Amino acid sequence: MKAQKWGRIVFVSSIAAYGGGINGCHYAASKGGLMGMMKNLSTTLAPYNISVNDVAPAMVGNTGMVPHGDGVPGLVDSIPLHRLCEPQEVANAVVMYACTGFATGQSLIIAGGLK
Numbered sequence: 001m002k003a004q005k006w007g008r009i010v011f012v013s014s015i016a017a018y019g020g021g022i023n024g025c026h027y028a029a030s031k032g033g034l035m036g037m038m039k040n041l042s043t044t045l046a047p048y049n050i051s052v053n054d055v056a057p058a059m060v061g062n063t064g065m066v067p068h069g070d071g072v073p074g075l076v077d078s079i080p081l082h083r084l085c086e087p088q089e090v091a092n093a094v095v096m097y098a099c100t101g102f103a104t105g106q107s108l109i110i111a112g113g114l115k
Helices: 025-048 087-099
Strands: 007-012 050-057 107-110
Touching: 007 025, 007 087, 025 050, 050 087, 087 107
Parallel strands: 007 050, 050 107
Antiparallel strands: none
């Protein structure tokens, strides 16, 4: 990417990086570290026209981790939009960053209103 002076890097983090979510502290720490690396790389690689961002979803359904909202009682009710995130919604955000070179060092939280 440096040699061609162009690139897009998109990490998939988690709302847990902000201290939210239902996962343990090891998971949150790893996602926080990923976000820190993204911030550092975004300034280091900007002179090479390489943007670095992350997408931080919460409670993505139809996955191995959370197959559907009924699996955890009260989960969907705790989300202001009253549903789980769809994998395609995360993919849409990744595509947006891949197509938008002026955004760098940014994290997009996709959490249905969770704080």
